[in-house]
Amino acid sequence: xxxxxxxxxxxxxxxxxxxxxxxxxxxxxxxxxxxxxxxxxxxxxxxxxxxxxxxxxxxxxxxxxxxxxxxxxxxxxxxxxxxxxxxxxxxxxxxxxxxxxxxxxxxxxxxxxxxxxxxxxxxxxxxxxxxxxxxxxxxxxxxxxxxxxxxxxxxxxxxxxxxxxxxxxxxxxxxxxxxxxxxxxxxxxxxxxxxxxx
Numbered sequence: 001x002x003x004x005x006x007x008x009x010x011x012x013x014x015x016x017x018x019x020x021x022x023x024x025x026x027x028x029x030x031x032x033x034x035x036x037x038x039x040x041x042x043x044x045x046x047x048x049x050x051x052x053x054x055x056x057x058x059x060x061x062x063x064x065x066x067x068x069x070x071x072x073x074x075x076x077x078x079x080x081x082x083x084x085x086x087x088x089x090x091x092x093x094x095x096x097x098x099x100x101x102x103x104x105x106x107x108x109x110x111x112x113x114x115x116x117x118x119x120x121x122x123x124x125x126x127x128x129x130x131x132x133x134x135x136x137x138x139x140x141x142x143x144x145x146x147x148x149x150x151x152x153x154x155x156x157x158x159x160x161x162x163x164x165x166x167x168x169x170x171x172x173x174x175x176x177x178x179x180x181x182x183x184x185x186x187x188x189x190x191x192x193x194x195x196x197x198x
Contacts (some may be wrong), residue, residue, distance in 0.1 A: 007144065011040075011042065011046065011050070012050045013064070014040045014041070014042070015040050015042065015046070015047050015179060016057075016060050016061050016064045017040075017051050017056075017061075017064070018036045018037075018039035018040035018047075018057070019036050019051070019057040019060070019061040019062035020033075020040055020062070020064070020065050020102070020106060021102070022035045022036050022039055022104060022172060023058060023061060023105070023109055024100075024102035024103075024105040024106055025102075026059055027105075027109065028055075028109045028112075028113065029117070031057075032055060033047050033048055033054070035178070036057065048159065053096060055113060055117060055119070055120060058106075058109055058110065058113060058120070059110075059119070059120060059123045061106060062106045062107070062110050062123070062127065063123060063127065064108060065103055066103075066127050066130070066131075069103065070094070072129070073093045073094075073134070074134065076089065076093075077089060077090060077134075077138065078097040083138075083140070083141055083142030083145050083148060084147065084192075085143065086138055086142075087138050087142060087191055087195075088191075089175075090134065090138050091134060091164060091184070091187045091188070092184060092190065094129055094131065094135075094161075094164050094168075095164050095167065095171070095180075095183060095184065095187060096167075096168035096169075096171040096172045096180070096183070097180070098171065098172075098180050099171065099172060099173070099174035100172060100174050101168075101171070104169075104172040105170055105172065108169075108172070110124050110127075111124070128161075129133070130169070131161065132154075132157050132158060132161050135157040135160060135161055135187065136153045136154055136156075136157040139153040139156055139157055139195065140153045141169060142195065147194040148196075148197075149195060149196065149197040149198065150194075150195055154185070156194055159194065160187075160191060160194065162189050163186075163187060164187060167186060167187065168181040168183070170183070171183050184198060189193050
């Protein structure tokens with residue numbers, strides 16, 4: 001890769017990171033290209049060169065964010081041999097970290113735009129499928145170890161991922177009913193109710 005191309009990739013990555021921060025803090029509707037440019041330390045022209053629309057910024061921002069997150073998570077999970085500990089770690093890293101979790105705020109924006117834009121919906125489906133595939137693999141691993149009971153890991157992953165989504169929404173919105181600690185207790189209980197052999 002030439003030095004010029006490397007510098008271009010570096011600038012593009014800076015814009016994506018700045019966009020993720022701006023969208024998580026203000027919401028897509030309230031973000032201007034000038035906001036992203038200010039965070040990235042670039043001109044509006046530079047930002048527009050890489051991303052001509054805010055929707056493209058959202059898609060790239062959440063994709064980059066999810067790629068970083070799941071690459072790190074998969075490396076961590078590979079080192080955990082115990083199936084329950086592996087699944088618990090996965091649920092912990094997938095769920096919202098607390099009120100206004102930036103990654104989950106990005107997901108809120110993605111869900112909203114997915115209802116209106118087929119390109120955003122495609123990105124949503126790809127990212128959602130990746131997370132469920134990782135969860136399904138963790139369930140299959142537990143079954144192979146003789147620890148989990150599951151005749152349909154895909155369906156069990158869909159159910160557990162839906163519970164993660166629902167509870168994480170409440171935590172991100174700072175619900176007075178669901179704290180992060182309570183969410184994790186409920187997630188672990190749900191996993192055990194679903195996967196513990198009879």
